[in-house]
Amino acid sequence: MKQKIQRFMTGRYGADQLGQLLMGISVVFLFISLFTRLDIFYILALGLMGYEYYRMMSRQIERRYQENQKFMNGRYHLAVKWNKKKEHLKQSKIYHFYKCPSCRQKVRVPKGKGKICITCPKCKTEFIKKS
Ligand SMILES: [Zn+2]
Incomplete structure (x- = not known):
């Protein structure tokens, strides 16, 4: 068989x-x-x-x-x-993720730092976000 x-x-x-x-x-x-x-x-x-x-x-x-x-x-x-x-x-427990307004690059910033100025690592655009 x-x-x-x-x-x-x-x-x-x-x-x-x-x-x-x-x-x-x-x-x-x-x-x-x-x-x-x-x-x-x-x-x-x-x-x-x-x-x-x-x-x-x-x-x-x-x-x-x-x-x-x-x-x-x-x-x-x-x-x-x-x-x-x-x-x-x-x-995401310790970081915030934002997208750069001009080139859409994802940027990671630590949480709980208040208002911060983020500089995009790719195109160097600066934008302000709460962290
Ligand atoms: Zn950018």
């Missing part, structure tokens, strides 16, 4: 990270449909699962590989964005 499956799977694409995510989402949708009894989630779950099985069985390995690569790139950019946001949130 195992050999049969192995022979069946040779030359086919198989599972990847995008596939794992698709499977994960479809399981979540299945659970939602169980608890809410909304058919739409059940249909979506089946659709996603079907699509992932189609990807796993696919012989167009290069194409599936490209799909996964796109997905991995997107995931990476999302993680970078998320980390930036987290860092910004952490810093």
Whole structure:
């Protein structure tokens, strides 16, 4: 039996990270449909699962590989964005962020210093803000 499956799977694409995510989402949708009894989630779950099985069985390995690569790139950019946001949130406790009125450059100033004159590091424009 195992050999049969192995022979069946040779030359086919198989599972990847995008596939794992698709499977994960479809399981979540299945659970939602169980608890809410909304058919739409059940249909979506089946659709996603079907699509992932189609990807796993696919012989167009290069194409599936490209799909996964796109997905991995997107995931990476999302993680970078998320980390930036987290860092910004952490810093916003002790810093104020202002945008330079003439060149839109972000400027970081410490909080609680009263009215201060900020000089833009990029275009040297001066503007007054409360910190
Ligand atoms: Zn500026």
